[in-house]
Amino acid sequence: MNLVIIDYGVGNIKSIQFAFQRLGLEAKLSSNWEEIQRADKVIFPGVGEANYAMNQLKNTGLDQLIPSLQQPVLGICLGMQLMCEFSEEGETKCLGIFDAEVKKFGNELKVPQIAWNQIFDLQSDLMKNIAEKEFMYLVHSYYVPLHQKAIATTNYGIDYASALQKDNFYGVQFHPEKSGKIGEQLLKNFLMI
Known part of the structure; x- marks a missing residue:
């Protein structure tokens, strides 16, 4: 299987790569359009600040490529948030795959x-x-409110969407690569989709 992790300078890329190695699969790191388009499956990671991350995507044109992908795509943490319409973090216009706004947890x-x-x-x-x-293991200050495309919910003061799906796009707020056997099961499931 040809698995590509999108490398755009924002992410927990090595831990994701190691998680797939534990499953016996070598994932390639790439920001190359052709390599990403040829992949059987794509991982879209992200850690950090939304506005900076979107600028990194725009600088490489990946903001245009990612929404057009036809194969299964898994956004992780900030990757999932960037798949939404808008984030309150830095008042950031995102990729618009999911019709959702990312909000900051209350004070x-x-x-x-x-x-x-x-x-x-x-x-x-x-x-x-x-x-x-x-x-599952989570590290985040921003969240996606409950949504019709939610495929998992988590409670932290409020119920929120901790995973989303629309067509071939999947997003998880948690870190499956750091979530032990349960996270490993989710990654296996993604490989089987």
């Missing part, structure tokens, strides 16, 4: 949320063989 909550937290209301083949209320 009554400790941010960032750095914790193992439960996922529930699971839907989609991405969540196959994962039980309700399993724990």
Whole structure:
């Protein structure tokens, strides 16, 4: 299988690459349009600030390429947020794949949320063989409110969408590559889609 992790200077790329190595698969890091378009599956990671990340995508034209991809694409953490229409972080216009706005957690909550937290209301083949209320690892200050495209929900003061799906695009707020056996199961599921 030809698996590509989009490398645009913003991300937890090595930990994702190691997670797939543990599954016996070499994932290629690339920002090359042709390599990304030829991939069987694409991982779109992200850690950091939304506005900076979008500028990095625009500088390489990847902001145009990513929404046009036809193969399964998995956005992780900031990658999922960048797939939305807009983020309050830096008042950032994002890729617009998901019709959702990314909001900042309220002042009554400790941010960032750095914790193992439960996922529930699971839907989609991405969540196959994962039980309700399993724990995933999260690190984030911004979230996607509950949404019609949600395939997993998490509670941190409020219920929010911790995973989304639209057509061939999947997004997870949590870090499957840092979430032990359950995260590994999710990555296996993605490879089977």
